[in-house]
Amino acid sequence: MFLLYLFAASASATPIVQLKLLVITTGSAEQDQGLDLIDDMLDEMGVPYDVLDATQTTLTTDLLVTNSQGNYNGIILTDSSLYNWGTGSVNGSAFTLAEWKILHAYERDYQVRESVLSGYPMSGEYFRVTYDLDYGMDMSSMAAGFSFTGVWQLTNNNDIFEYVNQTHNLPITDYTITTHPNFDPDGPVVTPLLTDKTSGKIMVSKLVYADGREVLYSSIANAWYLLYSQVLNYEFLNFATQGVFIGSRYIYLAAHIDDVFIHDELWDPETNTTTGEKRYRNSAHDIDNIVSANSQFTDQYTNVNSFKLDLAFNGVGAAQASPSPVSLISTTALSINSVDQDSNQTDGNKINVGTSSSMRERGLLQFELPDEISNNAATATLKLTTKKVAGGTEESTGSICLMTETWTNEATWNARNTVNAWLSSGGSFDPNYCIAYTVNRNRIKLNITSLINHWRTTNLPTFDLLIMADSGTLIKVFNSEANKERKHPNLKISFAASEPLTDAIVTNRDEFRFLNHTFTHRDMYKSSGATYDIAFQEINDNIGVWQRLGFPEFTAEIQTLVTGNHSGLEDSEGSNQASSISVDYPEGRNPALFESMMDLGIRYMASDISRPNQDIPSYVPETDILLLPRYPTSLFYNVTTPEELTDEYNYIFYERHIEAGDNPCTISGAICQPRSYSEILAAEAQTTFRHMLTFRPWPHYFHATNLHDYGNGNSLQYDWLYAVTDYFNQLLNLPIINMDYYSIGVMVEEKLAAQKxxxxxxxxxxxxxxxxxxxxxxxxxxxxxxxxxxxxxxxxxxxxxxxxxxxxxxxxxxx
The missing domain is CATH 2.60.40 (Immunoglobulin-like)
Incomplete structure (x- = not known):
């Protein structure tokens, strides 16, 4: 009684409390899932707090009050009774009756609130006498289960759970006790906040006691892995502290688009592999479409009205200012014919082209155009040297056509390689892109500029031409084996000063934010040979492209870097980068890369949160460079359509396990049955929602392939954004902050400094x-x-x- 008197006197004299939270638990975070839930949020928000493990530490006056000042402005109990039948248990509680009374007297005299994360609704005279506990519930009405539909009852309680969408139910999917209030005049006044839709019984309530104490009580099991717990979590803190505390929370969402300007390989559903034979580079239409899609997106959702994509670009794929002309020799040339349909022919240094009543012979030419030049061709001239054959005419005629499928030197009349048949026998080509030729003095000279510029829109890796002779003509065309260089198949290209994709991005540059993704996307692993000079040039050349194209926020954003594949942080033990990373960050980092980054003024570097030791913001050892994690998603880098995504997703998470003879239901991360595109988006939305409710600002990263307009203005990227935002808005009523990467870095540095x-x-x-x-x-x-x-x-x-x-x-x- 003397102790309680001191509390009262202290509160009357100086009702001052520290801005610190006391979390009372029944064990460590590994033992107490309530602590495991709440501490991650408190750490992220920067809220000062102490943890009192009631099974190990006795609650005393000195822990709560120092020099008449309250040490805490909020109390959180992870369990309503601090349930414990181990060492030190008192009637199943880790607290004695005296400790409960000390706690409640402190809350009363210092006007400090309490939140209870979960637990048994101990109510009535027996529990008041035994534990000094009464949660105001009719225990005879208790019902327990694992599945409830929570209905918000917040009409007259606008100061509690203000951030939730009251019009949408909250699914409760783990052990929960529901009860009616007992209306006991000796107990607290109970205000329901979340009730079971079916029975009307209470799951979360506000309790006000006659002595002025206020408690937010939940009888729902809460844990970090439960989605509804992440919805409820913030209010446990906010209520207990009366909305006054050190730290803050925002909801963040940002989408980084990697590999802008360059090709990415595509998934092949026939082989369940990504071979490089199929690839995709955005079109100008994709960019115009995305600008329109983003405008519609921000118009539809008022809580994301300033959203922009962040384009992580590789400048090698952008139009060069004034690329020099190139002169190319065909790398591969061969003949195929309609008689010997399963083999190909070359006549030493020549290929045959001819058409007769009994046989058709066609020539295939392949050129490898430089990947580093994406500019359109201003002029492109093809020169071939021919040899007249017996029976041929002086002026043979025919057509040279742009092929629509790639092929190898094993190509035949029937097949383009040893595995795949042509879509059309004799070589697939586009009849709309054929140019007639006439042999003049053993020469063919054609302007094929239109073929080059159309080929750039096809995303084929090589430039392939089909030579077809008109009926009754026969010629031989010299290949690159000819002893005289002037007879080699030659393609000369001079380039225009622009190209459509670059023009589209530059025109719409203020609709995006930009990130340096290195110039060529070269791996920066130490084992890949990425020296200081190589790394410096990769980063610096891309900075030059940023300046040349006039992208915004140059001064700030060039201080951030996204390396290809997040390379340079981890590595393999071999001399070449292995498919299985074996040296994790930080031991596997490339010191030469970070030396070059510091010399170029890079302050922030992207890491992949799913990789070992890359999931928290931290300074790279021996540097001032801060790692900023990013979330991967299941919108893979090699897909452009829902069909491609669905096929690869189900192969990775389901089919490959079936093929291996395993049960995917027993494998972590796998799925028990294939998912449709809409089900994949729903799973992605739920995962992303969990990320957002951590209050961490980390972006999610995607790839330029995901921006493809796969039909009617739709794209994988905005399908994902709509799914995520719809899901978020069903449950919460908060603005979504879309922050640029540089500002995220500055904020994180400020938070780290505040912690210290x-x-x-x-x-x-x-x-x-x-x-x-x-x-x-x-x-x-x-x-x-x-x-x-x-x-x-x-x-x-x-x-x-x-x-x-x-x-x-x-x-x-x-x-």
Whole structure:
């Protein structure tokens, strides 16, 4: 009783509390799933807190009060009774009756609220006497189960769970106890907040006691892996602290699009592989379509009205300022004929082309155009040297056509390689892109500019031509084996100053943000031979393209870098990059890469959150470069359509396990049955929603292939964005912050500095002010202070704090 008197006297004199949370548990985070849930959120938000393991530590006055000042402005219990039948158990609780009374007296006298994450609804006279606990429930009405539909009851409680979408139900999918209130005059006043749709019984409620104490009570099992727990989690903190605490939370969503300007290989559903035979590079239409799609997206969702994609580009694929002309020799040439349909022919240094009543012979020519030049051709001239054959005419005629399928030197009349048949026997070609030729003095000279520029839109890896003779003509065409170079098949190209994709991106550059993805996408692994000079040039050349094309935010955003495949952080033990990474970050990092980055002023580097040791923001050892994680998704780099995505997704997560004779239901990460495209999007939306509710700002990354207009203006990218935003808006009512990568880096650095500086504060209830102080000059983030952003019904402020301290007016807003 003397102790309780001291509490009362202290509260009357100086109702000041520290801005710190006390989390009372029944074990460590590995043992207590409530702590495992709440501590991740508190750490991310930067909320100061202490953990009291009630099974190991006795609650005393000194833990709660120092020099008449309250040590905590909020209390969270991970379990309603601190359930414990182990060592130190008192009637199944880790607290004694005296400890419960100390806690409740502190909450009463210092006007501190309590949140209870889950647990048994101990109510009535017996529990009041035995534990000093009463959660106000009619225990005779209890029902337990694992599946409930939660209905929000917030009409008259706008200050609680203000961020949820009250019009949409919350599915509860784990053990839960539901009850009616008992209306006991000696117990608390119970206000239902979340009830079971079927029975009307309570799952979450606000309790107000006669002595003024207030408790947010949940009888739902909560854990980090439960989606509904992530929805509820913030309010446990917000209620307990009365909306005034060090730290803040926002919901973030950003989409990084890697490999802009270059080709990516495509998935082949026939072979279930990505061979490189099929590839895709965006068209100008894709960009125009995405700009329109984003406008529609932001118009439809008011909580994402400033959303932009971040384009991580490889400048090698952009139009060059003034590329030099090139002169190319055909790398492969052969003949195929309609008589010997399963083999090909070459006559030493010549190929045959002819058409007669008994046989057709066609010539195939292949040129490898330079990948580093994407500019359209201004002029393209093909020169072939021929030899008249017996029976041939002086002026043989025919056509040279653009082929629509790639082939190898094993091509025949029937097949384009040893595995695949032609779509059309005799070589597949586009009849709309054929140019007639006439042999003149053993020469063929054609302007094939239109064929070159159309080929660039096909995404075929090589430029392939089919030579067909008109009926009754026969010639031989010299190949690159001819002893005189002037007789070799020759293609001379001079280039225009632009190309459609680059023009489209430059025209719409203010609709996007940009990131340096290195010039050629070269691997930066140490084992790949990425030296300082190579890395420096890759990064610096791309900076030059940024400047030349006039992309916005140059000064800030060039301080960020996304390497190809996030390479340079991990490595293989061999001399070449292996398919299985064996040396994780940081041991596997490439020091030469980071030396070049520091010399170029790079401050922030992208990492893949799914890879070992890359999931938290941290400085690369021996550098000032900060890793900023990114989330991968199941919109793979090698898909452009729902059909391609669905085929590869189901192969990876289901079919390959069946082929191996395994049961996918027993394999982590696999699925028990194939999914449709809409089901894949639904799974992606739920996963991304979980990411968003961690309050971490990490972007999700995709690839330029996902921007392809696969029909009616639709793309995988915006299908994903719509699915995610729809799911989010069903459950929550908050703005979604779309932050650029550089600003994310600055914010993370500020948060890391605040952690080191021991930012702390007190709340004076007499004059309703908060005083903050830190060991060093930092940017502090605080919730419930006048000014700053108004987000989710609360004021969130970022301000300068140092060792001299500052005082602020409290504005709880949603109180």
């Amino acid at each position: 500086a021991n930012l702390r504060g007190t709340w004076d209830r007499n004059n309703n002010t908060v005083s903050l102080i830190a060991d060093d000059a930092i940017k502090g983030r605080i919730t419930g202070i006048a000014g700053g952003d108004f987000y989710g019904g609360q004021h969130l402020i970022t301000t300068d704090i140092d060792s001299l301290g500052r005082t602020f007016i409290v504005d709880q807003a949603n109180e």
